[in-house]
Structures are given as C-alpha cells and as structure tokens.
Amino acid sequence: MPKEFTFTVDxxxxxxxxxxxxxxxxxxxxxxxPFPAVIDLHGGxxxxxxxAECQAxxxxxxxxxxxxxxxxxxxxxxxxxxxxxxxxxxxxWVKANAATLGTRADLVSxxxxxxxxxxxxxxxxxxxDPRYAAIALPAGSxxxxxxxxxxxxxxxxxxxLSRLRHLQRHTKAGTIPSQYTEIAVRQSSxxxxxxxxxxxxxxxxxxRGETTAxxxxxxxxxxxxxxxxxxxxxxxxxxxxxxERFAANYRRAGGQLTITDIGQNERDAExxxxxxxxxxxx
Numbered sequence: 001m002p003k004e005f006t007f008t009v010d011x012x013x014x015x016x017x018x019x020x021x022x023x024x025x026x027x028x029x030x031x032x033x034p035f036p037a038v039i040d041l042h043g044g045x046x047x048x049x050x051x052a053e054c055q056a057x058x059x060x061x062x063x064x065x066x067x068x069x070x071x072x073x074x075x076x077x078x079x080x081x082x083x084x085x086x087x088x089x090x091x092x093w094v095k096a097n098a099a100t101l102g103t104r105a106d107l108v109s110x111x112x113x114x115x116x117x118x119x120x121x122x123x124x125x126x127x128x129d130p131r132y133a134a135i136a137l138p139a140g141s142x143x144x145x146x147x148x149x150x151x152x153x154x155x156x157x158x159x160x161l162s163r164l165r166h167l168q169r170h171t172k173a174g175t176i177p178s179q180y181t182e183i184a185v186r187q188s189s190x191x192x193x194x195x196x197x198x199x200x201x202x203x204x205x206x207x208r209g210e211t212t213a214x215x216x217x218x219x220x221x222x223x224x225x226x227x228x229x230x231x232x233x234x235x236x237x238x239x240x241x242x243x244e245r246f247a248a249n250y251r252r253a254g255g256q257l258t259i260t261d262i263g264q265n266e267r268d269a270e271x272x273x274x275x276x277x278x279x280x281x282x
Contacts, residue, residue, distance in 0.1 A: 002277075005029035007062035014093050015086060015135070017074065022086055024071045025051050026101065027062035033102035036109065036280050037067035038152075039090055043114030045157075045183050046083065046190035047076040057111075060273035066280055067103045069094060073119075076189050080196045081131050087123045088132040088146045095144040096137055105142075109150040109216075109280055114229070115187075117156025117220075121202045124148050125212040151218040152276050155229040155267070158246045159203035160191060162233040177227060206249035207237065215255030219279040220247065221272060223264045 007029045015022040029035055040058055042049040051070035058068035073086035087110075095105035112120035126132055127146035137144075157163050167184040170176035191197045198204055205212060222243050224230055230241050238245045243259050250257040266272050 002064055004063045005031060005065050007059075014071070015089055020074070022072045022074075023051060024069050024090065025054075025058070027058045027068040027070075028102050029062050029065050029067065031065075031102075033067075034098075034104045034107060035065050035067045035102050036107045036149075037069060037094060037098070037101060037103035038109045038111050038276075038280055039087075039094060039120075039148075040068055040070040041073070041087065041110065041112035041116030041119050042070070043112070043116045044075065045186040046080075046115045046119075046160075047186035049075070049116075053113075056268065056270075057273045057276065060270055061277050061280070064274075064277040064281065066277060067101055069101075076186075078190075080191055080200050083119055083190075084123055084126075084129075084132040084200070085134050087119055088127065088129075089135045089137075091123065091127070091146040091148060092133075092137055092141075092144050095146075096141045105144055106149060108148055109152070110148050111152040111154070111276060111280075112156065113154045115157050115160075117153030118158055118160065118202065120151055121153060121156065121158065121218070122200055122205075124151050124216055125202060125205060127213050147213055148216055150216045150280065152221065152279055153218065154221045154272070154276070155223050155226055156220065157229060159201055159233065159242055160187065161194060161197040161201055161204070162235065162242065163228070164188065164191075164197065165235075166231050166233070180228060183228070203242070203246050203249065206246075206253050212253070215250060215253060218250065218255065218257045219275070220257060220259045221262060221275055222259055223262050223267050225264060 054070035
C-alpha cells in the first residue's frame with residue numbers, strides 16, 4: 001500500500017494583470033522533501049473554469065507525496081496566447097521557488113484536463129517561445145526556464161482546430177449531443193481564428209515538423225467513449241482517432257507517450273487520480 005502523507009493547502013497570488021490577480025493553490029505534503037511537483041491546469045474550453053476544479057485530484061496527489069499546484073490563467077476574451085504566457089511564468093516561478101515549496105526545479109511536471117491538457121503540452125513543447133516567456137521573473141530570481149520533467153494529459157483537446165470542425169460538422173448534421181452545443185462558441189472566444197488554432201496546436205506542430213524542446217515523457221489518460229476528445233479527424237493523414245494520431249506523431253518525433261484508457265464514468269474516480277500520481281512518482 002502506498003505511503004500516505006498529510007498535507008497543507010495555501011493560496012498565493014503569483015501574477016497580476018491590472019486588476020486581474022492570478023492565484024495558485026499549493027497542496028504541499030508534510031515532510032522534508034524534496035517531493036516531485038506538478039502544476040495542474042483546469043479545463044473549460046479555454047473560456048471558463050478555475051483552480052478549484054483541480055481540488056479532488058490535487059488532494060490525492062498530495063497524499064501520495066507530490067506537491068500539487070493548481071493555477072489560474074487568463075482565458076476567454078483575453079485570447080491566445082495569454083494563457084500560455086501565464087503558464088510559462090508559473091512554471092518558472094515554481095522552479096525559482098522550488099526549495100520553499102519542498103521540491104526541486106528538476107522535479108516539476110505539468111498535468112491538465114481537457115483544454116488544460118492541451119495547454120500543458122503546448123507549454124512544454126515551446127518553453128522558450130518569446131511570446132510565451134514574455135514576462136520576466138522578479139529581479140534577483142534564479143535563472144530557470146519553463147521546461148518540465150513530464151506531462152500527464154487527461155482527455156486533452158490536443159488539436160483545437162480539428163475539434164472545432166468536429167463540433168461544427170455535428171452541429172450542421174444535427175448529431176451533436178445537446179450538452180456540447182455551446183462549446184464551439186466558448187472555444188472560439190479564446191482562439192478567435194483558424195490561424196491561431198493552427199499555430200497553438202500540438203498535433204500540427206509535430207505534423208509540420210516544427211522544432212520543439214525535447215519532448216517530455218507523457219501519459220495520456222483517455223476516457224472512452226468520448227465524443228469531445230476521441231474522434232477521427234477526416235482531414236488527418238493518419239487513419240486513427242486523435243489520441244492514437246498524436247501518439248504516433250509524438251513517438252516519431254522522439255518522445256515517449258503512453259495512452260491509458262478508462263471508462264467514461266471513471267473521470268472523477270480516485271483510481272484515475274492515482275494513475276496520475278503513479279506516473280509522476282515513477
């Protein structure tokens with residue numbers, strides 16, 4: 001049976017844009033450490049949601065001996081690439097303050113759910129992109145970058161352009177489940193246009209041969225069936241659904257990626273959170 005830790009929870013403002021304060025909620029295991037750490041990105045179609053949505057997962061991670069750090073970031077009308085700017089800064093902030101948080105800079109990973117999974121992967125692929133790394137750390141901070149040790153994505157929207165077209169096709173055909181009818185509108189509020197969805201697109205980054213940072217070891221947890229995240233793009237050069245298409249591209253580019261399937265009703269199960277913890281502790 002895995003060892004269980006008690007932990008503390010603290011809120012911290014790590015960045016501010018005018019009146020918009022961005023917070024992080026730090027779930028820190030009790031003990032000397034250093035512990036592995038993970039920055040957790042909520043979902044919400046890049047347009048809604050907040051760090052509180054990560055609570056159930058982050059409590060499980062903290063009990064397993066992982067410093068879990070849920071963060072807020074800009075979304076919706078702030079537009080692309082605002083969220084990536086905030087996430088890049090958060091990674092560097094956590095690495096610069098690693099000792100205080102009970103971790104080390106080389107032990108920092110990222111995880112994200114749905115659109116948060118996309119953001120985690122995109123941020124990891126482009127840690128030095130000057131658009132994303134636009135905000136400097138406070139003067140006197142250690143020299144750190146935004147690379148991460150590993151990534152866990154839970155049913156990510158890995159290809160925002162194909163997902164929008166998927167929703168549009170089913171809307172036109174009248175075959176979209178009613179609970180998803182507003183997602184295309186919400187997604188478009190952040191991305192604005194196809195050009196942005198093509199640029200900030202992990203799937204297409206790999207397929208067009210863009211040079212990236214070294215690809216971190218990655219776990220993709222995919223619920224099935226899943227209308228929103230597990231579909232085949234008819235424009236894909238690979239005869240596979242999006243999870244397998246991305247995995248093939250990632251491995252071809254030299255990265256290690258494992259897909260683990262769960263049932264649709266297991267998304268919020270503790271057993272799924274334990275899969276995240278097991279990977280981060282490996």
